[in-house]
Amino acid sequence: MGFELRDHTADVAVAATGDSLEAVFEATADGLAAASSDDIPPETGERFSLTVTAERREALLFDYLGELIYLRDVRAELPVDNRVESIEATGAESDTDATAWSLEASARGVPLGAVDAREVKAVTYSEMRLESTADGWEAYVVFDV
Amino acid sequence: MTTYDADGITLERVREYVWEIPQEGDMRVPARVLASEALLEQIEDDKTLEQIKNTTHLPGITDHAICMPDGHQGYGFPVGGVGALDAENGCISPGAVGYDINCGVRMMRTNLTYDEVQGREEELVDSLFANVPSGLGGGGIVEAGVDTVEEILARGVDWALENGHAVEDDLLHCEDEGMREGADPDKVSQKAKDRGKNQIGSLGSGNHFLEVQRVTDVFDGEVGEAYGLSEDQIVVLIHCGSRGLGHQTCNDYLRKIEQQHEGLLNQLPDTELAAAPAGSQLAEDYYAAMNAAINFAWVNRQLIMHRTRQVFERVFDRSWEEMDMHLLYDVAHNIAKKETHTVGEDGEERELYVHRKGATRAFPAGHPEVPSAYRDVGQPVIIPGSMGAGSYVLRGGENSMDLTFGSTAHGAGRLMSRTQAKDEFWGGDVQQDLEEQDRIYVKAQSGATVAEEAPGVYKDVDEVVRVSDALGIGDKVARTFPVCNIKG
Numbered sequence: 330m331g332f333e334l335r336d337h338t339a340d341v342a343v344a345a346t347g348d349s350l351e352a353v354f355e356a357t358a359d360g361l362a363a364a365s366s367d368d369i370p371p372e373t374g375e376r377f378s379l380t381v382t383a384e385r386r387e388a389l390l391f392d393y394l395g396e397l398i399y400l401r402d403v404r405a406e407l408p409v410d411n412r413v414e415s416i417e418a419t420g421a422e423s424d425t426d427a428t429a430w431s432l433e434a435s436a437r438g439v440p441l442g443a444v445d446a447r448e449v450k451a452v453t454y455s456e457m458r459l460e461s462t463a464d465g466w467e468a469y470v471v472f473d474v
Numbered sequence: 475m476t477t478y479d480a481d482g483i484t485l486e487r488v489r490e491y492v493w494e495i496p497q498e499g500d501m502r503v504p505a506r507v508l509a510s511e512a513l514l515e516q517i518e519d520d521k522t523l524e525q526i527k528n529t530t531h532l533p534g535i536t537d538h539a540i541c542m543p544d545g546h547q548g549y550g551f552p553v554g555g556v557g558a559l560d561a562e563n564g565c566i567s568p569g570a571v572g573y574d575i576n577c578g579v580r581m582m583r584t585n586l587t588y589d590e591v592q593g594r595e596e597e598l599v600d601s602l603f604a605n606v607p608s609g610l611g612g613g614g615i616v617e618a619g620v621d622t623v624e625e626i627l628a629r630g631v632d633w634a635l636e637n638g639h640a641v642e643d644d645l646l647h648c649e650d651e652g653m654r655e656g657a658d659p660d661k662v663s664q665k666a667k668d669r670g671k672n673q674i675g676s677l678g679s680g681n682h683f684l685e686v687q688r689v690t691d692v693f694d695g696e697v698g699e700a701y702g703l704s705e706d707q708i709v710v711l712i713h714c715g716s717r718g719l720g721h722q723t724c725n726d727y728l729r730k731i732e733q734q735h736e737g738l739l740n741q742l743p744d745t746e747l748a749a750a751p752a753g754s755q756l757a758e759d760y761y762a763a764m765n766a767a768i769n770f771a772w773v774n775r776q777l778i779m780h781r782t783r784q785v786f787e788r789v790f791d792r793s794w795e796e797m798d799m800h801l802l803y804d805v806a807h808n809i810a811k812k813e814t815h816t817v818g819e820d821g822e823e824r825e826l827y828v829h830r831k832g833a834t835r836a837f838p839a840g841h842p843e844v845p846s847a848y849r850d851v852g853q854p855v856i857i858p859g860s861m862g863a864g865s866y867v868l869r870g871g872e873n874s875m876d877l878t879f880g881s882t883a884h885g886a887g888r889l890m891s892r893t894q895a896k897d898e899f900w901g902g903d904v905q906q907d908l909e910e911q912d913r914i915y916v917k918a919q920s921g922a923t924v925a926e927e928a929p930g931v932y933k934d935v936d937e938v939v940r941v942s943d944a945l946g947i948g949d950k951v952a953r954t955f956p957v958c959n960i961k962g
Contacts, residue, residue, distance in 0.1 A: 334893050335687055335889055335893070336891035336893050336894055337547070337892075338520050338522075338546050338547040338888050338889075338890075339546060339547060339548050339888050339895075340548070340549060341552055341891075341892055359539060365610070366736060367896075367922055384733065384796075388729070388732070391729070392729070395725050395909070398721075399665055399669065399718075399722060400720040401610075401668040402668075402672075403665075403668050403672075405611045405672075405744040407610075430704065434596075439502075441610050441611025442611065445611070445919070445920050445921075445922070446610045446920070447610060447612075447679040447680065447919075447920050447922060447923050448609075448679040448680060448962065450573045450574060450721045451721045451724065451725055453549040453550070453567075453726075453746050454549075454550075454587075454708050454728070454732075454744070454745035454746045455541075455548075455549030455550050455551075455569075455571075455744060455745075455746040456521075457745070461597070463822075471549050472864045473549060473572075473573045473574075473721075474680050474892060
């Protein structure tokens with residue numbers, strides 16, 4: 330359980346596994362951090378919380394990763410050591426209810442001045458997979474670099 | 475008929491360097507790949523061909539979806555993809571423009587020769603690196619509030635002119651004179667503006683860079699003269715885009731379109747191609763937001779160029795005007811534009827959203843949208859190469875309107891993944907080799923970026939340009955070679 334960075338011609342892909350939906354989201358977010366930096370300082374930075382809602386499970390993963398990238402730019406911190414506290418389906422999955430799925434998470438924000446990091450521009454839907462398996466969950470996400 | 479079999483996809487040769495994937499299944503038109511066999515070999519095993527096929531599923535796609543000679547696997551649309559979608563009955567797709575809206579390049583001339591720069595390279599690269607923000611969180615040349623961001627979004631380089639970061643002549647040598655009509659800052663989200671306000675005038679990281687180059691070859695003397703290029707001359711090339719503001723804008727509209735146009739999305743093989751039907755509110759809103767982000771990117775490159783003038787003034791102790799540091803041209807390579815083209819067998823004139831993702835507009839001589847300074851010779855096209863190879867200046871070719879909706883390649887095109895590049899190269903070694911073997915001085919925020927952008931990870935830019943020239947879509951004018959390079 331965890332993540333691997335996978336080859337992609339122009340960009341970077343993260344393949345992640347987890348024994349729960351929370352764990353696979355968390356591993357994918359840590360993959361995003363690893364795609365941004367090879368050398369994440371172990372102690373630096375304060376933790377912050379975030380909440381994301383979306384209409385579908387895959388959209389929730391997309392928006393969670395997108396929110397981490399947004400927060401990186403506006404907080405000037407690289408989100409690392411991601412923890413997904415809970416993912417809840419608040420109603421029937423629907424393409425119109427933007428709050429059908431919700432997520433509570435936190436991350437340690439390493440100030441960008443304290444880490445050798447490069448810019449991951451965005452999360453993409455290209456080749457995205459989020460699937461349950463016999464052992465839990467698997468995700469595959471391509472990031473635009 | 476000559477065919478080329480590439481991992482389950484068969485391409486039929488139409489003529490030299492033009493290959494076609496015939497229409498089948500839900501494809502609305504055939505796909506075309508413009509490549510030599512050597513270039514085809516480099517994309518036969520990845521998803522480039524599948525992605526250009528997928529692009530043909532977009533409603534309103536006209537004539538062909540086309541992959542340029544430097545094309546390679548991207549997300550949704552391949553990098554190097556051109557898709558012309560009917561602006562009345564078709565659609566517009568943020569993913570087919572890309573996250574980095576108006577990622578592009580500009581070249582600035584100088585009257586310095588390589589002799590005058592030799593021996594000053596380290597001072598120059600250090601000064602550029604210290605004065606041009608790069609990397610993640612490096613800030614921007616202008617720190618501004620949201621009000622300023624909104625002015626930039628609405629007015630583009632005109633804002634830079636009013637605020638002392640540009641001269642009139644800069645506007646005359648930029649695509650659309652540095653301002654897209656129809657840009658609406660209100661269609662750009664607060665989140666995008668918040669990301670952009672600290673990044674105005676910054677390179678970012680990845681494959682973006684600022685490079686001082688020397689002109690090594692001028693292949694076409696007449697056009698070279700019109701562009702103000704001569705052998706041994708020093709020029710500056712700047713490659714970057716709309717930073718977080720553009721990335722967020724693409725992200726925002728991709729999600730809105732996914733939510734509001736599910737019916738269209740269900741016809742597409744890849745969610746990343748999500749598109750808003752022409753005439754819908756979201757299509758109009760995205761076009762207005764994208765145009766605003768285009769303006770932001772032009773200002774970004776303008777500020778970096780103007781700062782570079784100031785750095786040269788300090789290093790060479792004379793004014794930038796004395797060094798004749800004028801913009802040759804600025805051209806976008808991630809963009810969608812409403813353009814009128816002659817299409818189909820009947821030669822009908824139609825308005826199209828021409829999506830160029832990793833492709834450059836290359837209008838030929840005489841086209842009314844080529845700036846008057848270059849209308850007699852054709853639009854300059856700037857093709858950046860890797861750190862260890864040359865870059866090229868082309869001019870829009872006579873055949874570009876017939877073959878590619880007035881487009882050509884945008885660079886060398888990646889060959890090797892970033893993860894593999896980091897396994898094979900070490901940034902420090904790459905930097906040292908470039909300096910010792912080629913006298914190219916590189917300075918970067920991150921050693922990993924140098925490894926990921928090592929010359930060996932790119933295709934042979936010479937081959938890409940040779941094919942463009944042979945097809946007559948972008949003709950060779952001049953070649954440049956790096957002297958100093960700064961990157962994130």
